[in-house]
Structures are given as structure tokens and as C-alpha cells.
Amino acid sequence: MIPAIQVENLHRHFGQLRAVDGVSFEIPAGCVCGFIGSNGAGKTTAMRILATLDYPTHGNVRIGGVDVVEEPWKVRHRLGWMPDHFHVYAHMSVTEFIDFHARALGFRGAERRQRVTEVMEFTDLAVIGDRPADKLSKGMTQRLCLGRALIHDPEVLILDEPAAGLDPKARVELKHLIRLLADEGKTIFISSHILSELGEMCDSLVFINHGKIVHHGDAQSLLRHTESNGGILLDVQLAADPAALAHWCRMQPNLEFVETTKSGGRLRMANEDPVQIAALLARMIKDGLPVIEFHREQRNLEAAFMEMVSRTAHAPPPLIRPASMEQTKP
């Protein structure tokens, strides 16, 4: 079966900067895949190439088996794109905005009116159809953007930070809409900074850092991956100055002080042997640290992501020699 999204050895160079550097992954049809990376990691560049808005320096990208460089117009029929920054036109109502995009996508007459109606109902925009499109709240604007991306009923949806800047209520509503679309069998490739929500929503996650894929799998595999390599985290609360904990940690073998918290600190232990954890607590008490809380931290995707980023943080952004500053895809 042809994957919905197929990326092979994708490179995108801007002058000396390698924004995307040898990225490869596949997303089967009907899957929801999260795309995670810190700012400047190359997410938006890669997504823009997938959406035919940019082109690769090297490598191949296919949407439903169609090459985005060779036949971009065919790809555009198959995908819906939701950008991270979405501006709407002034002097235009919500209905007129959706209607314009339906016209621009080639819908005519009754079919156009039908599509506009369905999209506005699905995104709950029908009740505010007469309102100026540029006077909507952020949440409603994102719905409008999603509605625009859905007009031609695409097989693949590429959503770049759709929840950015939304309040919790709007975020929940947007998540609900995305779930409905996933239930319809659409392939959704979504980037977001709200990793816990992505973990719940996505079948797989692609982590990118400095233009390279650092992990591809489901949320559980990521947690296992980072945990097994990085040890376990312990959260310790003290009834005294947290600096004492940091000082104490420096003298302990196989123990690292990660960071100071509100009234204590976060420690990383090299292994998760329960006997050794108990011995650690006993040593703390014996050495006079007034421990009032000691527990193993429940890892979440944010922590795993931070772990992943910190591991690659020492590597500088990859540069290439000016001689290879080519822009055209062979």
C-alpha cells in the first residue's frame, strides 16, 4: 500500500544553513502523526516542502505516491494545509472567505454552496457567517483556517502549530475537531508544542532537532527510549535551602543534580534499582537533609522531549561549505 506521506533523504539548505538535513520517514494512510521539535528545528521548512510551498535541495517527498516537485498541482488536490501564522482578509465576512476559497479550488454553483455549508457547519462557523473574518477571536480564526483547509475534502492534512496561542477551551475544541477528522480516516501530520495532547492524539511521533530526525515511533517508545538512556528522575522536596541538596549531590556517585525546583531539586540517578533508590533516601536522611517528599518523577512527553533536546544541544547547527550552496533540485 502506498504511504500517505513518504519522505526520503530530504535536505533543504538556505545558504550555509542546513534547515532540513537528511530527513526520512513514512506515514501510512489514515494515521495521525505528530511532528515535534524546538523552534528552528526545521519543522515548518519540512512541512512547507510537504505542502508544495517550498522545494527540497535534495531528496524526494511524495504525497499519496505523487512527487511534490514533479507534480505539485496534483499534490495540492490531495492535501489541506494549515499554516502556523494565518491572516484573514479585511472587509470580508466569514462566509465570503470560505466561499472565495471554494471558488479558488474550482467548485462551482450548487456544489460550491454545498461545500461551503458543510465546512461551516463542521467547524461551527455557520452561526458567525456574517461577522467580519478579521474580527474573530484566535480560536475562531483557527477554525476558519481549518475550514479553509477542508473545503476540497483532502486525504492528507498538514497542520503547522494549529493550537498555538489558543486558550484551553479553544484548544480542546480544536482537538475535538482533529479527532473527528482522524475518525474519518484522514492522514494528519501535525506539529505542536503541546506534547501531552499530541501523545494522546497521535499514532506516531516524529522528533526533529537541528534538521535531523532524532526519534520516530509512538509516545511509549519515546518514553522508553529516553528513560533507558538517561536514567530515572527523582523529585526531592526539602524543608531547607535547596542549595544544600545540590551541594550534597555533587559528592554522591551515580547521581546528578538536574535542576532546582521550588523547594528542592530534581535529581537523575543512573539506574532504577529499587534497593539503590531506598539507600539513597537513607543516605540523605543520615546526612541531615530535611527531606519532606521523595518520589520518582512520572515522565511525560515534555520531559522526554527535553531529554532528547538536551542530548543533541551540544551539537551546533550544521553548516555546509559555500561551494554546495545549490538551490535547485536535481
Add this chain to the structure above:
Amino acid sequence: MTPPPIPTPSAPPEKVILQDFPDRLSPILVKELRQGLRQPAFLIAFLCLQVLMCIVVLTAAAAHRGPTEDSAAGVMVSGFFFGLLGIVLLVVQPLRGLNALASEIKNDTLDLLLLTRLNAWRITSGKWFALVSQSALLVVAVLPYLIMRYYLGGMQLFSELLGLGFLFLVSASVTAMMVGFSATPSVLLRGLVAAGLVVFLLVSMQGFSVFYMFRRMGGLFSVLSPSTADQYRSLAAVILMFVFCGYYLLEMGATNISPAAENRSTMKRTVGLVMLGTLYFLVPDLTGMLISFWMIVVILLVIDAVSERSEFTASVLRPFHRLGTAGRIGGWFLLPGWPNGLLYVLLLGVATMLMTATELLVSVDVDESAAVVAACFAILLLPAAIRVVFMQRMRNPFAAYIIALMGSLVVGIVLLSLVAATGGREGVLPLILLSPICGFLMLGGNEYTGGVLALESMGAMIYWGVAMLCAAPHRERVAALYRHLDNKSENPTPPAPPADDP
């Protein structure tokens, strides 16, 4: 094929009724009209025009003492009519065009348009057509005042309607130029163009109104009412020039916003060549007129060809690849990007030499006209060479080229002034190779014409050669793209399943 419905709500939705514009209109035109007719700039222009015309007609009617052949009241109304309408059509509407594509670029909405079925040309031309439609609406709305003016006497109906048509044509052409220029990302350049347009057109309009009021447009309308074949051909050439300049600037704007997979260059360069051929056969045997019009077109074509982005994908090359050797040769001149643009400039140079050679057989100032042509090429190619050698890092090649052009002109004029002030004109001749504008300014019926012609020609060839040397990496990339297409045609991949077209 009807696409499957997306999640259906429990109750069947009521259909949205939006039938303000028919389906056959371009989507971008519909969008621009919906927005444009509500914009304050249009509403204010519309209302001001109505109020002022109303005041003028009422005042003239009060002062009217019966219809005469030479009614001062009638002439005054016509003067105000053309003056006010001219300001709106030649200043306000074109200035609105200067923001047309810039606002889409600034707000990142262009990407969303390009993901639809609209290509760069449809977007650009749709925006222009919407502005021209609004101009037409403004004209139609004030036509009743022209009819009322008829009763005040002294009206030349046919001539004034011709004048109105000419005004509208110029407005459409200037608006097209501004819409095309609005794709330039540099705010400074757009601001300079806007300021230049306002100053130039306000000065022109002042002359136009004064001329109209006191001379009653006799001279201008005689040009617009040709009687001989040569006059008809001259008028047709003038109209063609306005149409071409508007079209070409629109195409330049479309090229600026087009994605790397869309080729606009082949069409516009072909149209440019057709335009030159048409001018050659259309313009009557008045050497000065043909050379002037020809050089205006060539200057436009050269500036565009040497300042185009050089990025395109394999899909752009495919039509040339299919045509085999002929296609590859055509691609040298017609593929997008400044490296191929340089070869196109060579073609223009050869065509200009042929035109000059045939036309100058009937002319006395053979050398001087040839020197002017050579100087124009040298002046345009020097900044092209400067840009590709020193300014490759600037993201917008057109802005870089214009900066280099302005810089070279200013430096040339300063150098000429300094040298001429100290050592006379002989000392300037060697400077021509460094600053071709010096040679151009030295021309004027003197003994240096031959030397200027030789040095300007040599300079043009040197600058062209330098720029071509810098185009070598691009030629390698094009060759790689051709090899890629060769490989694909030898080992075709199985076709992808068809897309569900809406």
C-alpha cells in the same frame, strides 16, 4: 466527481446563500471586488468625486447664460471633470494597486492562494482587473455630469469621449504597472515609485487641466482623431505601448510571486519578441519613433531578464526536454532566471542591431543613434554584472539590480562632472568603460560619437561576458536537471493513482 462529505451534522444544514457574483468570474476578481468596494479609499474617492462634480455643475449652471459655441461654463465643467477624474484614475487607483500583491506577501496569504487552482498570473491579473473594474464604476458614476455639461454648450462630444477613453486606457496601464511593481518586497523601492508617480502625474494633470481649459484640447484630440494612415499607425503604436507596458509589468509581478514550479518567463519573453516584431512593422517610417518605442520595450525586457530569480524545478524544464534539441536551444533564451535572461539579452541585442541597421539607412545620424542604442545596453548590463559579482547574497535580485543601476548612474554622473570640470571632454572617453552613462551624456552632435559607439559596445560586451562567467554554476544545474529528466524518461516510475479533482 463529488467529494465525500466530511462529518455530517445531525440535521441537514441550510445552504449558504452567496450569489453576489456569478461563478464564471475569476475567484480572485470576486474576492478583490468584495474587498475593494468596501475599502475606505474607494468609498472616499467615489463620494468626493460625486460631491465635487455636483458642486461644479451647479455652480456652472448658476453662471450659465444660455448655450453658445464658446461657453466658458461648459469648458470649466469639462476641465474639472477631466481634472478630478484624472486624479482619481491616474493617482488614487494606481496607488491602491501598489499595495495589491505587497499585502498578500506581507500577511503570508499568498501561500494559501497558490495552494488553490490560482496561478501567479491569475492572481496578479485578477487584482489588476478588480481595480480597473472599480475605475470603470467611478467613470460610469460621473458620466451623468458630462451629459449635463452638454447643455451648458461648447462641447465636442466625440473628442471628449475619446479623451475619456484614452484617460481610462492610461489609467488601466499605469494601474497594471503598479500592481506588477507591488510584488517587489522592498518597501523603499515601492515608496519611491509611489512618490514618483504622484509627482509625475500631478504635474501632468495640472498641465492637462490647464491645457484643456484654455486650449480646449484641440491639439490632443487631433492626435486622438487620426485621419491619415500614418496617424492611425502611430496611434495604434501608442495604444499598443500602453497595453504592452501594463501587461509586462503585470507579468513581472506574477514572476515575482510565482513558485519555483511555475514558469512565467517563457511566455513574457516570447510576447516581448512578438511586440518588437509588431513595432517594426507597425510604426511608420519615422526613425525616431520606432527607435524610441523599440528601446523602451528593450529596456523593460533587459531589466527584467537580468534580474530574475534563477530557481526552478525539473517540472519547468519538462516541456523543453520533450522537444529535444530544438527545445534545449529554445531553453537557452526562454528558461526562467537571469543566466538564461543574459542569453535572451544577446538575442535582443542582435535584433536591435538588425533593426538599427535597416532603419538607419534612411537616417542621417547613423552613428549617433547606434551609439545611443549601444549606450543603453551598456548602462543596463553594468549593474547586471555588478549584481552577480558583488550582490549575489541579496535575497531579491530585482531590488539588488535597481540599487546597482541607481548607484552606477549616480557614480557615473559625479565622475563625468569631476573630469569634465578639470580636463575637458577628451578625458572622459576612457571613463566610458567604467561608467557607460558618461558616454551617453557626451552624445549630441559632436566629434566623439564614433569613439563613444566603440567604447559603449565594448563595455556592453565586457559586462555581458562577466555576468555570463558567473552563470556557470547555473548552467551546470540545468544540465543536471536535463540528465535527471533523461534518466526518468529511460526508467519511468509507475504512475501515481489519480487525484480526486473537485
